[in-house]
Amino acid sequence: MPRASSEGRAPAATAGPALDQLRVLLPLPLAEALDYRVPDGMTPPAAGSFVRVPLGGRTLVGVVWDGEGPQHPRGFAPDRLRPIGEALPLPPLPSALRRFVERVAAYTMAPQGAVLRMVMSVEEALQPPRPRRLCALSAAGRSALSASTDAPPLTPARRRVLETLRDRPLPVTETARLAACSAATVRELLARGLIEERLVTPEPAAPSEPGWRPPDASLSAEQRAAA
Numbered sequence: 001m002p003r004a005s006s007e008g009r010a011p012a013a014t015a016g017p018a019l020d021q022l023r024v025l026l027p028l029p030l031a032e033a034l035d036y037r038v039p040d041g042m043t044p045p046a047a048g049s050f051v052r053v054p055l056g057g058r059t060l061v062g063v064v065w066d067g068e069g070p071q072h073p074r075g076f077a078p079d080r081l082r083p084i085g086e087a088l089p090l091p092p093l094p095s096a097l098r099r100f101v102e103r104v105a106a107y108t109m110a111p112q113g114a115v116l117r118m119v120m121s122v123e124e125a126l127q128p129p130r131p132r133r134l135c136a137l138s139a140a141g142r143s144a145l146s147a148s149t150d151a152p153p154l155t156p157a158r159r160r161v162l163e164t165l166r167d168r169p170l171p172v173t174e175t176a177r178l179a180a181c182s183a184a185t186v187r188e189l190l191a192r193g194l195i196e197e198r199l200v201t202p203e204p205a206a207p208s209e210p211g212w213r214p215p216d217a218s219l220s221a222e223q224r225a226a227a
Contacts, residue, residue, distance in 0.1 A: 020037065020038035020044050021035055021037050021038065021081055022035075022036060022038065022044060022045070022064055022065075022084075023035055023036075023064070023065045023066075024036050024051060024053050024063065024064055024065060024084070025062055025063050025065040025112055025113055025116055026053070026060050026113050027060070027061075027062065027113055027114075027116045027117035027119075027120055027121075028055075028060075028111075028113045028114075028117070029111045029113055029114045030111055030112070030113035031112065031113075032112065033062075033065040033112070034053075034062075035081050036051075036053050036082060036083065036084050037079070037081035037082065037083045037084070038083070038084060039083040039084060042084065042087075045064050045087040046064065046092060047064050047065065047066035047092070047095070047098070048063060048064060048066075048092030048093040048094065048095065048098060049063070049088075049090075049092050050062070050063060050064075050087070050088040050090045050093070050120075051063075051064055051084050051085070051086065051087050052084070052085040052086050052087075053082070053084055053085055054085060059085060061088065061120070062116075063093050063098070063116065063120070065098065066095075066098070093119070093120075097119065101115045101116055129201060129202045131199040131200060131201045131202075132171065132199070132200050132201075132202060133171065133172070133197055133198075133199060134169035134170060134171055134197070134199075135165055135169060135170060135171070135172055135175050135186060135195045135196070135197060135198075136165060136169035136197075136198050137162060137165040137166055137194075137195055137196075138194060138195055138196040140193050140194055141162050141165070141189070141193075141194035141195050142166075144162065145162045145163065145166070157179065157180075157181040157185050158185060158188075158194075160179040160180065160181060161176075161179045161181060161186055161189055161195070162189070162194060162195070163179075164178045164179045165195055169198055169200070172186050172187065
C-alpha cells in the first residue's frame with residue numbers, strides 16, 4: 001500500500017500573536033518565577049516592580065523578575081495565563097538586590113521565592129499608607145472663635161482647642177496635648193460641629209541613601225605622623 005504523501009497533510013497549527021507576558025517571583029517556597037499576562041491597556045511593569053497577582057484562590061504581592069527563565073514547550077498557549085491584578089506604586093526592587101536573591105538561593109540551595117520572602121517579609125510596607133484622622137477648624141468654629149454669632153461664649157478649654165486648630169489640622173490626642181485639655185473636650189467640639197474630622201493620606205517618605213563612608217576623623221599632629 002503506498003505511503004500517504006506529506007503534501008496532503010494539514011499544516012501544523014502555528015502560535016498566534018504573542019501576548020505581553022512577564023515572570024513574577026512570589027514570596028513562596030517556589031524554585032522559579034511564574035508566568036503572568038499583562039492585561040490589555042496596562043503598561044507592562046518594569047523588572048523589579050511590585051505587582052499584585054492571583055494564585056489559586058488568593059491574591060499575592062510579587063516582584064516582576066528578569067533573568068533567565070524556563071523555556072515553555074511548543075504548543076503552550078500564552079493566552080491561558082492569568083492576568084496581573086495591578087502594579088503597586090512603590091519603588092522597584094533594585095537589580096543588585098534581585099541578583100543577590102538569586103545568588104543566595106543558589107549558594108544555600110533554597111528556593112528563590114523563600115529568599116525573596118526574607119527580603120519583603122514586612123507586608124505592611126508594601127501597602128498604601130492608611131489615612132490619618134485629623135481635626136480641623138470648621139466654619140462654625142471660626143465664627144464661634146471670632147464671637148460673630150449669638151452662641152454661648154466658649155469656655156477657656158474649648159477656646160484653646162479652636163485656637164490650636166486655627167492654622168493646621170491635628171490628631172485628637174495632639175490637639176488635646178497642645179490645648180492642655182482632655183480628649184473628651186475635643187470630641188465634644190466635634191459633636192457640636194465646631195471642628196470637623198478630615199482623612200488625610202500621608203505622603204510616602206522618600207527613600208534615603210545610607211551613608212556608607214564615615215566622616216573623616218580629625219587627627220592630632222602626633223597621630224598624623226604615626227599614620
